[in-house]
Amino acid sequence: MPRLTPLLILPLGLLLAPVRGADPRYEDPDLTPADKAHWAFRAPVRPVPPTGSFTFRVRTPVDAFILAKLEAAGIPPTPVADRLTLVRRVTLDLTGLPPTPAEVASFLGDDTPDAYTRLVDRLLASPRYGERWATHWLDVVRFAESNGYEADGERPHAWRYRDYVVRSLNADKPYDVFVTEQLAGDELAARKDAREAADLWVATGMHRCGPVHMVGGNLDADVLRQEVLTEMVNGVGAAFLGLTLACARCHDHKFDPVSLGDYYRIQAFFGGTRYTDVDLATADEKAARKSKADALEKEAAPLKKQVADLDAPVRTKVAAQKRAALEPRYKDALDTPAEKRTAEQKKLAADAGTLVRVSWDEVLAAMPPAERAKRAALREQIHALAARAPEPAAAAWAIKTTDADAKTHVLKRGSPKTKLDIASPAYLRVMATPDAPKTRADLARWMTRPDHPLTARVIVNRLWQHHFGRGLVATPNDFGLKGARPTHPELLDWLATELVANRWSLKHLHRLMVLSSTYQQCQAAPHPADPDNKLLGRMPRRRLEAEAVRDSVLAAAGTMNPQVGGPSVKVPLEPEVYDLIFTEGEPDGLWPVTPDATQHTRRSLYLFNKRNVRLPVFEAFDQPDTLNSCAVRPVSTFAPQALILMNGPFVQEQGKALAVRLAGEADPLEALYRRMLGRAPKVAERAAAELFLRDQASSVRDRLRARLPVGLDVALPAGADPAHVRALADLCVVLFNTNEFVHIP
Template identity: 45%
Template structure:
């Protein structure tokens, strides 16, 4: 560790954690105390800081005589910023505009542009969905599809794009049905709690529910509080001051809730529109049925006079009503009854119609069948957590965490080390009010953990490592903050900024610290080899979703359509053979649909999309605070051999031809701008020119494939 005081404290704390934790240890642990706003430290080099963040970092660097790395060049900055905020590469037009902008605020203008982009929400949603363990299937043996889970994904995208304040963002996911009872669509937010893997065919459905509640409790602790409270399900936590009672008291906020897989979330306007569409559709069906009935009327009356015998009153009433006065439903009843009339042989009816009327009738039937299958889509439903009653069944501590072994009854409560007071709960006529009380507690400005945990996640997003390197473990066994004062300043700044996520990110990415290059310095490395003091920017590899999106974007194949049900890209042939003739992975029918952003790729727990799996896609059975980053042979093989990469290379070569014509130099320049976000160096121009000098299609394809396989394509400097 680096700093004499704080880092020595961390070492001593780690040693003490292996012995019994005393009451004093619990009280003094830094993360259980409310954040206090520190003074912004003075620094010797007042010319370097751009905002308060830089003062905190530079004060530490100066204490160790470590100079901050120089600022990255503009092309590197724009590529880093664009991927961080949108998950996509900058376009050549954006690169050229930024490089040519002489304004001293050109960089800030780019930040504002990217934060306002609808692509911002898609990128930020990817990180949150990792925490929420989002998937489109149940997992386990049958891995059933969750047809409406995507509505929660789209809610998260919209929340980030709308800059929904983080306190409200959290509160709605905890208790939208209680906080906005007159807005059914808000309940989609509670899908956060319905992302758990689910063994739907368990013999004991009570045990299935208990497993879900355990998962909900644990994930809330990890994602929101940054605590491994799930370790206290069976016994008191071995290291943190979290008792088994604390676990079940937290769970008691959720036990009254009902798990609804088809909760109506339509708005009144949607319902009116749907009703109008249904009436119109039914009218068109009725018109076709009535036309068929008129064609068949005379032959039927000749073959079997009068209506068929049917004792049901609604059928008798339908036949008794004059044809011109029948409602669409009565026309359907008459049509169905005559179609099943046992008195008439269909062949006899066809013969009685004659060839002309028979042909007309068959045409009408074809139109009727097609229209019948093309009815208005159903009103939206969602997978949510809701309550219907102010009453709650008792919650019991489970002995050793085992279902069927209830211990003492517990009431809703917060972890005692964080707040020993009983929660203030206000029931309503449709709800216990428990989860809204939990939401209110979590979003207190002085909460010890909520803001700290979230600003640390934002820092990790932009620097590759959090100020606390264990982002979902702020407990005794988690790492000590590298910059505790900076963490507390950011945690207090979040509510000061109205809990605005975009404002906090703007603060971070406009700092001098974020703008540093990743340039290596041997002297600084000798003092701080792990870059704990952030003396340079960390070089980061893109995740699999961003790599796929970059392949599609640079080649011009990316379909920017947003939202809606998930899509299914093509699988490798060997996996297609295992997919039950498409039942498990029904490939989307058109390339345009398949080439949408990676956020919308179907997430099947038991069959991960192979390209993402090669690039460390996390297991969606548990909350993921930070993805693993490996370097393995399948990654290079995927970029070199995968159909996705070859399709992108071919499309990129065609794009170069369309955009620049036959000029090789112009093609090469555009290729570098599209794939790497920069101009080619003179040596690169020369090498590329020699390679493609015969201008044949194969040479340009392999040149483009080579660019897509560069380390620079999949890494951010």
């Protein structure tokens, strides 16, 4: 038998103990030539637009690439869409709102050669452009105004990041600057004046968009910290690089040349970063706010005391009843002094405390009716005062480097309890440059290099996706080996290099896309050679997103408040939504509705975006949950969508508002169709609508004669027939439900 080496006879505990004074080693896997050869990891090279038989259809260089592929596949391009379709399509695309009847008439009556070009330029200059495209960006960075998880605490300053995005897009801020400010605005702020510095601080709110545990419970502080860093890295990877970096958090990426070490070297750029709210208010502003808040609290204090005085005796009575109903073992445990309880009695006493706890609804149920009514009136007064509370003192919802020397470790299996080597800031090896980066500003400079393989490609692909229904790369957040290959790689590279050559102007790219003949094609039946329309021989049919559906209803009804920016608005919720969000406390305190009713018809972008509360119309029409980056929204079709657009209180209210506006028109049906669909009703549509109005109005008159409610709780113009207005409101709701209204033509 061979002699045992000393190593084999050492105690097992010593064998398993880590070496003192040294971190366990981690080694990156070798990069192969095949890793670096993947198309997305090579710098884009500007190709020459191809030529072919369809050159007469080329309006921008975009068309040359599309038409060359169609010609090779033997697919003829479809004809150009009619002018009504074009004005509706481009207006909905660039602003998220339908064109007004006056805008449609102006475009249709303009027969100059550059009429469409001037229309596009006007839309790109509109403040509505930034609002529309900010929604797409906020999907990608999973923006919300609450933390998520069980508590779902609100973020009172988050709206400033939303407004920063809108302002940046409207100003056509160069995309490389947009990226840099979000990655490292705090590092740049020191060199700017107060106004510019404030915007830079706000820009870093991108890294706080994801969900976060603010109440950790039993979670370890290191685990919570790692959650925060994970959200930051994953957000950067998805939004700017179009890579699934998250797959390398626990192990080397299974498919892409991104190692565990790569992941933590990117994380090291954020290692010393912490959340911070940067004070933006002046001393006078703070003093004025405190004075107003103190005055309101002084006014509310006696009301709160009256409520407490009403609650206290009832709560005591109910608690006594619940205690009397306990089993003897629970009573014995509670009667035993705490210091003398056995272990079992301590557990029983804790359980008994839960059993005798009195909820607010139990208090109300036991309260005499007169006192309950008095209490409800007091609560209404308290809420009215709370709704008048001033906004929190201005602050930037930001991040800041607080420890430049913080150490980041490679984590085995992603656990902060199994630290391997120290990871210093560095770029992804497959695209690395030889410099030695240290700060997030360095990371931003690397990402915005003119020859960076991913940054420009990723953003131009997002623009293409939202104009044509699908990206040139169909997986906008995954340009890796398992992502979709580009359908038109040369066009993708041409667009990426065109963006950089034109000072990273996104509006320049929009213009090239929507002025192309490819974009101006009509919708047509699928071609057998390309049933999925990957080669874009026709314009795809696209449904409006949830927010754009609601906004289009407001625009058609003429009730939209056009105010841009500012604190978010809380609109009244349907009763069933209150039931879903109720946890503890009184539900009327969970969602203090914005008291100014004119704010309730703001654009959907400005509605308070709480992770655990979504309006039914948004949920039905596939608004993302904001837990993860959403590059492509799903498009589902199911019965509740029609029910919400037909019976929902919001749509019913807007239908009545529009009917009142139409009541004074010489031809209400003509005006209705032009407001909703941009055109006059067809002969058959008019006949069907007139029959519908007669039947509905007759039914309403019968109900009025029987003194039954007809749901017409709006002021009518002088001389208006209530039955006709009510019937017209129902017809408005019918048109809200048409495919022509909720789809981009």
